[in-house]
Each structure stands twice: as C-alpha cells, then as structure tokens.
Amino acid sequence: MRNNRDHFHNAFVLHVRPFRNSSQIVELFTEDAGRVGVVARGASRGKSPLSALLQPFTPLQLSWSGRGELHTLGRVEMREMAYRLPGRRSICGLYANELLMRLLHRGDSHSELFRLYHKLLQELSEGGDEAPLLRSFEVRLLEEIGFGFDLQLDCSGLPILPEQHYGYNPEQGIVPLAENGAQQFTVMGKTLQWLRSTELDVERQILREAKQLLRTAIDYHLPVELESRKLIAQYGALS
Amino acid sequence: MSLIEELIEALRCLPGVGPKSAQRMTYHLLERDREGGRRIAHGITEAIEHVGNCRSCRTLSESELCPQCIDTRRDDSLLCIVESPMDVLALEQSASYRGRYFVLMGHLSPLDGIGPQELGLDLLEKRLDNGVVEEVILATNPTVEGEATAHFISEMAHARAIRTTRIAHGVPLGGELEYVDSGTLGHAMTGRQDY
Ligand SMILES: [Zn+2]
Numbered sequence: 557m558r559n560n561r562d563h564f565h566n567a568f569v570l571h572v573r574p575f576r577n578s579s580q581i582v583e584l585f586t587e588d589a590g591r592v593g594v595v596a597r598g599a600s601r602g603k604s605p606l607s608a609l610l611q612p613f614t615p616l617q618l619s620w621s622g623r624g625e626l627h628t629l630g631r632v633e634m635r636e637m638a639y640r641l642p643g644r645r646s647i648c649g650l651y652a653n654e655l656l657m658r659l660l661h662r663g664d665s666h667s668e669l670f671r672l673y674h675k676l677l678q679e680l681s682e683g684g685d686e687a688p689l690l691r692s693f694e695v696r697l698l699e700e701i702g703f704g705f706d707l708q709l710d711c712s713g714l715p716i717l718p719e720q721h722y723g724y725n726p727e728q729g730i731v732p733l734a735e736n737g738a739q740q741f742t743v744m745g746k747t748l749q750w751l752r753s754t755e756l757d758v759e760r761q762i763l764r765e766a767k768q769l770l771r772t773a774i775d776y777h778l779p780v781e782l783e784s785r786k787l788i789a790q791y792g793a794l795s
Numbered sequence: 796m797s798l799i800e801e802l803i804e805a806l807r808c809l810p811g812v813g814p815k816s817a818q819r820m821t822y823h824l825l826e827r828d829r830e831g832g833r834r835i836a837h838g839i840t841e842a843i844e845h846v847g848n849c850r851s852c853r854t855l856s857e858s859e860l861c862p863q864c865i866d867t868r869r870d871d872s873l874l875c876i877v878e879s880p881m882d883v884l885a886l887e888q889s890a891s892y893r894g895r896y897f898v899l900m901g902h903l904s905p906l907d908g909i910g911p912q913e914l915g916l917d918l919l920e921k922r923l924d925n926g927v928v929e930e931v932i933l934a935t936n937p938t939v940e941g942e943a944t945a946h947f948i949s950e951m952a953h954a955r956a957i958r959t960t961r962i963a964h965g966v967p968l969g970g971e972l973e974y975v976d977s978g979t980l981g982h983a984m985t986g987r988q989d990y
Pocket residue numbers: 849850851852853854860861862863864
C-alpha cells in the first residue's frame with residue numbers, strides 16, 4: 557500500500573474523536589486498506605472545513621502519509637453528497653459503523669464489504685424497511701470476516717429444509733433441532749434460506765428469527781454490548 | 796520536569812494552544828505579569844471548585860439554578876435543546892430567544908458510550924411530563940450525531956403531543972453552533988421549522 561499524499565483512497569468516516577487540543581483522530585473504513593486510523597491536524601478548530609467534511613455517511617476521497625498505527629491525514633475531498641439518513645435510520649447507520657469498528661482489525665482489506673457498506677447507506681437513505689437491510693449487512697459482514705455459517709447444509713451435512721426447525725451453536729453452526737433439544741431459540745429452514753438472498757419482501761416472522769440468529773452470532777464474537785443496539789432498543793421504547 | 800516545563804505542559808490543555816504559545820505565555824507570566832498569573836491561578840481554582848451544573852437545565856452554573864432558569868420573565872412554554880453551555884451563550888447573544896434551555900452536555904454517540912442516560916434525557920422527560928412546555932426547539936449541531944440526538948428527542952416530545960421545531964437556516968452542515976456568528980444564528984432561530 558502506497559502511503560503518500562498523492563495516492564487517494566475511497567473512504568467513509570466511522571468515528572471521530574478529539575485529539576490534543578485542536579486535532580481529531582478519525583477512524584476510516586477505506587476501500588483498499590480496510591480500517592485505517594488517521595490524525596486530522598487542526599480539524600476541531602472553529603470553522604474548519606475539515607470537520608464539516610469528516611462526517612459519517614459521506615463518500616470521501618482522501619490521502620494520508622506516515623507509518624505505524626496512526627497516519628497523518630493529507631487531502632480530503634467529497635466524492636459524492638453525504639447520504640442523509642433521517643431519524644432512526646441514522647442510528648442504524650451508526651450501528652453499522654459500530655460493527656465495523658469493533659469487528660474489523662486495522663489494515664485488513666475488505667473491498668467487497670466496503671461495497672456492501674456503501675450500498676447499505678444508499679438503501680437506508682432511500683427509505684423502506686431497515687430491518688432486512690441490516691440483516692443482509694450483518695450476514696455478509698460475518699461471512700467477510702470469516703465468521704459466516706453454512707446456509708446450504710446443516711452441521712451434519714444434510715441440506716437445509718424450509719419447514720425444518722434448526723438451532724444455532726457458535727461452535728457447530730446450524731444444528732437440526734431433533735439432535736439438540738436445549739436451544740435458546742429456533743429458526744425455520746426458510747429463514748436460513750432467506751439469509752442467502754435477503755430480498756426485501758419478507759415475512760415478519762422470518763425477520764424476527766434472522767435477527768435473533770445474527771445477534772447470537774455477533775454477540776459470540778463480540779463480548780462487549782453494542783451501544784448503538786441499546787440505543788435502537790431505547791428508541792423502540794419511546795412510542 | 797522543572798516548574799517552568801510543568802507550567803508549559805499544563806497550558807497546552809487549552810484549545811488552540813500549541814507548544815510555542817504555551818512557552819510564550821509561561822515566560823510572559825513569569826517575566827512580566829506575576830500578579831496576572833496569580834489571578835489566573837485563583838480564578839481557575841475557584842471556578843473548578845464552585846462551578847457545577849444547573850439542577851434544572853444542566854448548564855454550567857455556580858448556583859443551584861442558573862440565571863436563565865431563575866429569570867421569571869422568560870417563556871416557560873418554549874424549551875430550546877442545545878449540546879453545550881457555549882451554545883446557550885451564543886443564542887443569548889443573538890437576542891432572538893426568550894424561552895428556557897436544556898443543555899445536553901454532548902450528543903448521542905454510541906461509539907463513545909454516550910446514550911440517553913448520559914445526556915440527562917430522563918431529566919428532560921420529567922420536564923416534558925409536567926405539561927408546561929408547548930414547543931421543543933431542537934438546536935443541536937447539524938452533524939450526524941446532532942441530528943440523531945434531535946430526532947430521538949423529537950420522538951420523546953411527540954409521544955407527549957408536544958410540538959417540535961428544528962433550527963435550520965444558515966447553519967452550515969457539520970458546523971458547530973458556537974462558531975456561527977450571531978446574525979446567522981438569529982436568522983436560524985426565527986426561521987425554525989417543524990421537525
Ligand atoms: Zn438552568
């Protein structure tokens with residue numbers, strides 16, 4: 557990877573935090589270099605055009621220089637208008653950001669995941685039901701980082717059947733329920749089949765099962781509680 | 796570390812003060828203005844010791860209730876939500892607003908562990924429940940997190956059938972309220988919209 561000021565990378569901002577007295581540490585998700593941390597000098601000085609650009613959900617092109625954990629941000633340009641995620645959807649976007657921040661290691665390249673993330677933002681900004689969009693992103697994210705599960709065959713090697721009940725065990729994968737009585741929850745085979753295509757038109761029951769399954773899988777790999785997920789739940793409690 | 800070095804290092808916590816200016820300030824105080832230095836030291840110690848948060852609106856205050864909360868001429872039916880005490884100051888200088896404030900002292904930021912609890916939204920909820928507030932004016936920063944915070948609070952208000960408005964005009968995207976000039980800010984306040 558060339559780290560010089562003339563080489564531009566496609567990127568999104570995942571998180572910004574203040575650093576020293578007028579700088580920021582910016583966590584980026586880039587197309588060719590995965591998650592990258594950069595220092596933006598002077599970005600939190602008043603009226604800095606940088607802090608207005610370094611916002612989540614904005615397709616950026618930027619360069620950086622230097623070696624080590626934290627690079628120095630070079631030039632930043634807006635590639636396209638920022639995706640506007642109204643209301644609750646912005647929390648969904650922040651949830652995707654939190655997943656990427658906590659599950660990706662710095663410097664591992666994930667260009668397919670970058671494309672999926674970009675697509676998620678675009679679809680969230682266009683309206684419609686956010687649940688299938690999030691489930692689709694979660695299942696592809698787990699696959700991309702090597703934590704995916706087989707959605708064609710159960711753990712004993714038999715094809716997944718739509719009307720059969722299954723359980724999930726992080727160590728074994730998808731378990732036909734007859735073999736494993738003490739399960740926290742069950743998913744129907746058709747839910748697992750839906751996760752292969754994740755088309756938007758889907759029954760609520762399938763979405764509910766998919767949510768629980770993916771949540772269990774994510775929690776297994778992430779011992780910390782996701783703050784944005786807590787926030788989405790608190791949202792639900794408001795109305 | 797010598798006392799001089801220690802002071803230089805300490806001054807660097809101020810916004811906009813780099814190593815060079817910290818050095819200049821230190822030598823200025825020691826060479827030419829020791830009395831001024833004493834006043835600064837006293838001022839900082841006293842302020843840190845005695846300034847807390849207003850019990851009602853959470854802004855910085857040395858008394859239990861801040862001047863804006865005590866002022867009986869203000870309109871109790873309007874409640875303006877801002878992120879920081881500096882925003883209250885900026886809006887007060889724009890002289891466009893005579894209602895009450897609620898200061899979040901931040902915005903929702905899941906990755907920093909800042910949720911509704913940390914922003915005192917339980918206190919805000921009680922305020923909205925007492926039936927006096929008729930309009931909630933959302934004046935959080937127009938950043939992604941500021942917008943998310945505004946929306947969360949608007950849901951709280953709508954659940955109680957309270958009207959919400961959002962200041963909109965002239966505040967640049969990603970801009971922070973405290974840096975907007977008071978003319979622009981006054982305009983933004985007058986031209987607020989339903990949200
Ligand atoms: Zn007050």
